[in-house]
Amino acid sequence: MHVFTDPDNFDAYVSGFLWILKLTGASAVCALVIGVLLAAMRVSPVPVLRGFGAAWVNIFRNTPLTLVIFFCYFGLYATLGLSLSQDLDLNIYWLGVIGLSTYTAAFVCEAVRSGINTVPTGQAEAARAIGLSFAQTLRIVVLPQAARSVIAPLGSVLIALCKNATIVGTIGLLESSNIMKDLINSNGDAVIVIFLVFAGTFAALLIPTGYFFGWLANRLAVKR
């Protein structure tokens, strides 16, 4: 364990995981908002919106995340000149958030849409029959009932997002996987320990997340 008792190494380890948490947090919020909107589009009666939602899902769900992240850096930043911060790290961070959110939103959309499909059509019909608009029907009647079946899959999406955040390392952010690579390079005698510590930290963060979402899904269950 001598690797992690060195204060510099320990600080690097902590800052690597802090980047992961920040990437996950910001991307989760953006992806949730975009994903729910996309799901609403995909079940809407307007063909143009349905097409837009379907296109987004088909493009980003079927593109490797590495490509999406590379495009954010080499396309949006290096070629198109989109700079989101004067600070180099923060700029890469926000480019990473854009890529992760865009990609993850496609999965959120599909989780929400499959949840919507578990709500009996009669619920939406009854809502429309009393004069609620499409948006009101979705917001007041359908989505709250879809929550039960959406929460658990959304937990899986969040867990995947957290692990996917390491890919932002490929465009230069010193997040956990880059830190791990550095530590391994300079501590060839402790490769296994370093691996186990990093993998263990991810597990320690994510296993409780999974249980929390399972518990939440049960709490929000709707009786029929």
Next chain:
Amino acid sequence: MATGEPLIVLDSVNKWFGPLHVLDDVSLSVGRGEVVVVIGPSGSGKSTLCRTINRLEPINSGTITFNGRTLPAEGKALAKLRSEVGMVFQSFNLFAHKTILENVTLGPIKVRKDKPAAARERGLALLDRVGIANQADKYPAQLSGGQQQRAAIARALAMQPKAMLFDEPTSALDPEMVGEVLDVMTSLARDGMTMVVVTHEMGFARHAANRVIFMADGKLVEDAAPTEFFANPRSERAKDFLSKILTH
């Protein structure tokens, strides 16, 4: 009884589900305060007919007018129209995540923009009228089928509709609960509500309807007063249908 211009008018309405012609050139008018019962064998298009009136089912050709206006396309105007037409479904369709009282007050608060306190008071009065005021704070799954359907009727009435559509309201109920729902419907009919009722309850058709419509294969086959229809059905299809259901 019907007075003045009719409230609901269907003119040469056609609808297909793929190759299936579910509504075949159906024309029908329902006067204000009139109670029209629609009967016919399964698959005759009677439920579809009922659902076209508030455009839960769009039609392929023909026109439907409600209160003098052609049914609008999907959007704000249609939502407004639907708020004026109460609908009661075979499977109740109460909002499963809301209490009975919330089910009844949701429309008034969100669509009619009534004050919550006023909506609540009216909602409780309506629940009292259908005999389930003591169930107000329960969730739909905690009620019997008959109670749920009466709550669904109260939910529709809370919008102060100009007409009520009933799509086989008693078909999903245990036999001993059919009566309590029919009683509520009969009292509505007596109070002068305009009603279109798709049902297999011949007793209700006999004593509460002003007219009986008989449908078969998507066509409107007969349109007569109940006494006349049950005593002297004119078409072979209606004779056949009545002989099958009335001999038991």
